[in-house]
Amino acid sequence: MMTLAFIVSFFCVSLAQVLAMVRLIKGPCVGDRILALDTMAVNAIALLILLGLAGGTQIYFEAALIFAMLGFVSTVAYARFVLRGDIIE
Numbered sequence: 722m723m724t725l726a727f728i729v730s731f732f733c734v735s736l737a738q739v740l741a742m743v744r745l746i747k748g749p750c751v752g753d754r755i756l757a758l759d760t761m762a763v764n765a766i767a768l769l770i771l772l773g774l775a776g777g778t779q780i781y782f783e784a785a786l787i788f789a790m791l792g793f794v795s796t797v798a799y800a801r802f803v804l805r806g807d808i809i810e
Contacts, residue, residue, distance in 0.1 A: 727775045734771065738764040751803050755796065762792030 738761060745757035766785045773781030798808050 727771065730771050731768070731775075734764055734767045738768070755800055755803065758799065759792065759796045762788070762796065766792070 769785040
């Protein structure tokens with residue numbers, strides 16, 4: 722039963738990742754592209770967590786934590802660059 726749950730979860734999160742990538746490519750404005758990039762980071766974190774749960778190892782959880790920190794910082798930096806033209810004042 723858990724195997725079926727993991728398969729369905731991987732499929733749903735992968736579908737969400739693909740849909741966010743479509744929004745990243747087709748986004749009508751820059752704000753939509755920034756949100757799609759942030760959504761892709763969250764989906765990648767979810768995939769890492771699912772991979773860790775399915776594999777039974779803890780290294781994926783640490784990788785997900787590092788990816789979450791980098792994803793947050795990169796989203797904030799990209800948004801500041803779009804709004805102000807520079808990242809560091």
